[in-house]
Amino acid sequence: MPVTTLLDREIHVDDEGFLTVYDEWDEALGAELAKQIGIEMTDEHWSLIRFLREDFKEKGETATTRRVQAAGGVPAKRQFELFPKKPAKKMAYIAGLPKPHGCV
């Protein structure tokens, strides 16, 4: 499994750069990951990232756009505005979680 260095820390990631170890993440790292993909983080962005982190802890799976809408209360439309083009993937990337599946 590839290891990369971010903020002087060694971080485990998959082939596409998604973090693979839940506890290697903190918000400083999230901010760095957001910068990499060109997202400027506001409080609204962070509240979504925190929802994803909590939800993953409970369910063991990354929330999809639909789940973020149903359980997180943020309409899909808004998710696309905050994280353009591929919100589910971008949110997972910044939150240090695996890419959401649900696509078999």
Next chain:
Amino acid sequence: MRRLLVLGAGTAGTMAVNKLRPRLPESEWDITIVEQSDTHYYQPGYLLMPFGTYQPKQLVKPTARFIPKGVNLVKGEIDVVKPDENTVTLADGTRLEYDYLVIATGTTPRPDQTPGMAEEEWHRSVHEFYTYEGSKALTEKLKTWPGGRLVVHITEMPVKCPVAPLEFTFLADSFFKKKGIRDKVEITYVTPLPGAFTKPVSAKALGGMLDARSITLEPDFMIESVDNEKKAIVSYDEREIPFDLLVTIPLNMGADYVAKSGLGDELNFVPVNKETFLSKAHDNIFAVGDASDIPASKAGSVAHFAMDLFPDNFVRYVEGKEMTEKFDGHANCFIESGGGKGMLIDFNYETEPLTGKFPFAVVGPMPLLKESRLNHLGKLAFRWIYWNILLRGRYLPIPSHMSMKGKVPAKDA
């Protein structure tokens, strides 16, 4: 008497009771299955009916014919499960009690979940082929459609039989060629996925097949609504795709009673252990077939492979023993590619679809991930196999766990 209650007599529920009845002595076990429909539908036929391959009556048989002796078939619509009381209530008020519950109520298309989808244009220029009624309406439509912009569209994953939308597209291409109007038809394939299919290797192969047929691929498209006035589908990121004929796969959801009973996720699928199908929330509830949330294809073949091990596991479980058989997510499907040819793909939770040959004991090896006439015939033969062997829980010589025999790992293909 111990009571086993099965909800839904579709593919999975019917196979389950056929396999469980001989394993559970009638003196000790009462088995009941609840189903709302008098008719069992052969759903894979919905794909081929619009192109004239099947007549509607070839796809229906009475539900009761496939329920074995010694199993009570109760007709009714399930209204709610009360897992804390171990009861199920039907819409007509009937109350059924159980010791063990097997949920097998599948998934259905829900056009009502996308704004504008099931409105003025529904069954006019907006169609679907995931239901018997929908497929029949589309059959009529295609008989007289003069051509124009055909948009084939998937709302959201997962959908049952995830290759069916692509197959529909290939078959439409071949149908219009035969009719001599292919030059009047522009075909666009619109998907929420980043490519033509969910598994990268087949996405590549199948994407190439779209190109070869001059079909435009529009990936990463998350639909927000159908605009009935403009006749266009609109995505959350404000792309608009105009159509003269939209064939959409609406959002696929589990039954509403699952949500009402607090047993489902956002799409009403029941969270289960993906190797044993035991509910994560209740130790006397299982969910099999399309109704569960396992990360495998929602397909009859998956239900079939799962039913090779579920019955023995169930018997062990109710005896207080460990469930030793673990499901690996094995799926295979015939893919119609048009022009009387088909492909076969084979994969599981971990392995990408393989090329090579599938060691099919009855008709000989079938080429994998390659188009051939034999694969097309395999698909047609499947209807007979379905009615006569699969549903009745008879032995079919295909191993439930995936084997690598005759197959070439994707990276070497």
